[in-house]
Amino acid sequence: MTLPAPVSTLLSRLKESGFSAYVVGGCVRDALLGIAPHDWDICTSAIPEQMQEVFHDLHTVETGLKHGTLTVVVDHEPYEVTTFRVDGDYTDHRHPDSVCFVDNLTEDLARRDFTVNAMAWSPDTGLADPFNGQQDLADNLIRCVGEAEKRFDEDALRILRALRFASVYDFAIEPATSAALRKMAPDLSRVAGERIREELLKLLCGKAAGRILREYPEVLAEIVPEIRPMIGYDQQNHHHSYDLWEHTVRGIEGVPAEPILRLTMLLHDTGKIAARTTDEKGEGHYKGHQKYSEQIARKTAEALHLDNASRERLCNLVLHHDIPLRTESGAINTDRSFLLRRLNRFGEEDLRTLFLIHRSDRVATGYTTQEREDARLKERMAALDALLAEQPCFTLKDLAVNGRDLIAAGLKGKAVGEALQALLEAVMDGKVPNEKDALLSEIRK
Ligand code: ATP
Ligand code: MG
The missing domain is CATH 3.30.460.10 (Beta Polymerase, domain 2)
Structure with missing residues (x-):
C-alpha cells in the first residue's frame, strides 16, 4: 500500500x-x-x-x-x-x-x-x-463485525450504511447481516436526519442502487414512509407496464448519479396514490399528482435537513418532472418560442435536467424504448444547443430596454414591469426583434 x-x-x-x-x-x-x-x-x-x-x-x-x-x-x-x-x-x-x-x-x-x-x-x-475483511472484500460481501442484530441495535444508522456500501461497491449483504437489518429497520426512525441524508444520497448514487432498492424497499420505507404503499402498486394505466415502485427504481437507474437528481426520481411519483381517480373503464388517472409529490419532497427534504438551495431545486424538479416537452401540435419541441419560454421559466441547467428526467421517466414506464427516448433527448439537447449558440433573449436582463428606458418613454409604476414582461414575451415569440428602437415603438403602439 x-x-x-x-x-x-x-x-x-x-x-x-x-x-x-x-x-x-x-x-x-x-x-x-x-x-x-x-x-x-x-x-x-x-x-x-x-x-x-x-x-x-x-x-x-x-x-x-x-x-x-x-x-x-x-x-x-x-x-x-x-x-x-x-x-x-x-x-x-x-x-x-x-x-x-x-x-x-x-x-x-x-x-x-x-x-x-x-x-x-x-x-x-x-x-x-x-x-x-480481506476475504469478504474478495467475496464482495458486507458483513457485520460481531453479532449483527446487536450491532444494529447499538447504532441503527449502520442499517443504512450496510445498504450504502452494498450499493456503492455492488456487494451482496451476508445473510445473517441482511436478516438482522430487515428486522431492526424500524429503529432507523430514531436516527438524526442529517446522518441519514449522507448515507441515503450515497446509496442512491451507488452503482447497484437499483438492485438494493428492489431488495430492500421496506428499509427505505422507514425513511420515506410514502414508499410503502408504492411497493407492488398497480397503476392500472395502459401507459405503465410496471408497478409504481419498479417504475420508481427504473427511473432512478435512468438518470445520472447526481444526489438531487436521484432523490427527485425517488420522490417524483410518491403523490400518485393520493391523487388517484378511476374512470368507468377501471383505468387509473393521476391528475395533479405532481403537487402531492412536491409536498412529500418538501417534507422529506426537511426531515433530511437538506440545505435550502438543494431543497428548492428538488421541489422544483419534482413538481415539474413531467411538464410537456412538445408543442401543442405534438412535434418535439424544436419550436423556438416554446424552448425560449421553457428557458425563461427554468434556466438552462434545470431545463437540461428536466430533459434527462423526462427520458428516464418515460423509459421507466416500459411503454417506449430506450433507443426512441435517447433519440428524442438528443434532438432536444441539439435544439437547445443551437438556440443558445445564438445567445437569444429569454430573461428580462437580456432585453434591449430596461425599466429606466420605459419610464423615460412615459410609463409609470406597475405598468413598467408589465410592459417589460409583455416585451420579453413578444421577443421570445419572435414578434419583435430585441432592439431598443423596435421595442420602444412597440410600447408606443
Ligand atoms: P467513506 O469512503 O464513505 O468515507 P468510510 O468507511 O470511511 O467510507 P466513514 O463514515 O468515513 O466511512 O467512517 C470511517 C470508519 O469509521 C469506517 O470505515 C468504520 O470503520 C467506522 N465507522 C463509521 N461509522 C460507523 C458506525 N456508525 N458504526 C461503527 N463504525 C463506524
Ligand atoms: Mg471516510
Whole structure:
C-alpha cells in the first residue's frame, strides 16, 4: 500500500515517540479495492494530549477530543488521528454514552461496523485484519463485525450504511447481516436526519442502487414512509407496464448519479396514490399528482435537513418532472418560442435536467424504448444547443430596454414591469426583434 507522504510522516512521528499507529477503515478498504481513498484516517495508541505533544509544531484542530479525535493539518490537508477506543453502552441507539480509550488495535477494530471497514495497515506491521475483511472484500460481501442484530441495535444508522456500501461497491449483504437489518429497520426512525441524508444520497448514487432498492424497499420505507404503499402498486394505466415502485427504481437507474437528481426520481411519483381517480373503464388517472409529490419532497427534504438551495431545486424538479416537452401540435419541441419560454421559466441547467428526467421517466414506464427516448433527448439537447449558440433573449436582463428606458418613454409604476414582461414575451415569440428602437415603438403602439 502506498501512503501519501504526509500520512507516512504522521505515522512515523507517532512511532518514533513510542506509540503504535495505523491507517484504518475506509482508506484501507478502498486501497485494497484499488480505489484511491478520498481521505486517510489514522488510529493510534496515543491519547489526545500525547498526540498534541507529538504534533506540537503542526497546526491541529480539536475536532473531537472527547472521542479521541485530533485533526492534524499537513500541507493544508486535514488528517483525522483517533485514539484506539471502545464504545460504551448505546442507550439511545444512536451514540455511545461514553467512549473508553484502549491501547489495543483489535479492540478498536471490533467496534467498527463491517468487516471490510475493520482493517488497519502500517508499513512495518502490514495488514491487521482480525475479522477477515480481506476475504469478504474478495467475496464482495458486507458483513457485520460481531453479532449483527446487536450491532444494529447499538447504532441503527449502520442499517443504512450496510445498504450504502452494498450499493456503492455492488456487494451482496451476508445473510445473517441482511436478516438482522430487515428486522431492526424500524429503529432507523430514531436516527438524526442529517446522518441519514449522507448515507441515503450515497446509496442512491451507488452503482447497484437499483438492485438494493428492489431488495430492500421496506428499509427505505422507514425513511420515506410514502414508499410503502408504492411497493407492488398497480397503476392500472395502459401507459405503465410496471408497478409504481419498479417504475420508481427504473427511473432512478435512468438518470445520472447526481444526489438531487436521484432523490427527485425517488420522490417524483410518491403523490400518485393520493391523487388517484378511476374512470368507468377501471383505468387509473393521476391528475395533479405532481403537487402531492412536491409536498412529500418538501417534507422529506426537511426531515433530511437538506440545505435550502438543494431543497428548492428538488421541489422544483419534482413538481415539474413531467411538464410537456412538445408543442401543442405534438412535434418535439424544436419550436423556438416554446424552448425560449421553457428557458425563461427554468434556466438552462434545470431545463437540461428536466430533459434527462423526462427520458428516464418515460423509459421507466416500459411503454417506449430506450433507443426512441435517447433519440428524442438528443434532438432536444441539439435544439437547445443551437438556440443558445445564438445567445437569444429569454430573461428580462437580456432585453434591449430596461425599466429606466420605459419610464423615460412615459410609463409609470406597475405598468413598467408589465410592459417589460409583455416585451420579453413578444421577443421570445419572435414578434419583435430585441432592439431598443423596435421595442420602444412597440410600447408606443
Ligand atoms: P467513506 O469512503 O464513505 O468515507 P468510510 O468507511 O470511511 O467510507 P466513514 O463514515 O468515513 O466511512 O467512517 C470511517 C470508519 O469509521 C469506517 O470505515 C468504520 O470503520 C467506522 N465507522 C463509521 N461509522 C460507523 C458506525 N456508525 N458504526 C461503527 N463504525 C463506524
Ligand atoms: Mg471516510
